[in-house]
Amino acid sequence: MDFDLGPNSYSLNNARQADDQPDRGAAAPSREVGSFTWVAGMYLYSAHDAYAPQDVYFSGPAVNPLKPVTHVNNQSEMRTHSVAGYVQATQALPADSKLTVGFALTRLRHGISSVCRLGF
Numbered sequence: 001m002d003f004d005l006g007p008n009s010y011s012l013n014n015a016r017q018a019d020d021q022p023d024r025g026a027a028a029p030s031r032e033v034g035s036f037t038w039v040a041g042m043y044l045y046s047a048h049d050a051y052a053p054q055d056v057y058f059s060g061p062a063v064n065p066l067k068p069v070t071h072v073n074n075q076s077e078m079r080t081h082s083v084a085g086y087v088q089a090t091q092a093l094p095a096d097s098k099l100t101v102g103f104a105l106t107r108l109r110h111g112i113s114s115v116c117r118l119g120f
Helices: none
Strands: 011-013 017-020 023-029 036-057 071-093 097-119
Touching: none
Parallel strands: none
Antiparallel strands: 011 036, 017 036, 023 036, 036 071, 071 097
């Protein structure tokens, strides 16, 4: 956008987005022997998302007559880390029924950061 018809653009918004989301999981099942079976496992998840910086330029007397700030640069990113563990046990019962009991525990951390730089 160019509000003041000057040589510089007023706002430069980059739509580029960076995503990195690796995840891993593993499970260890018991053998299919007898009426009791179990499975245990864990799952790891990590994500890092960010946008390219947003640049806003203030130029020309129509936009910024006093010109104390000529440029604003905004950068932000978000991170997520998660670890989960689980265990499940199944016992066969009479009359073709099964009883299954399980437990899961998850630790989840979120973080967001943002930086705003002013140019004079």
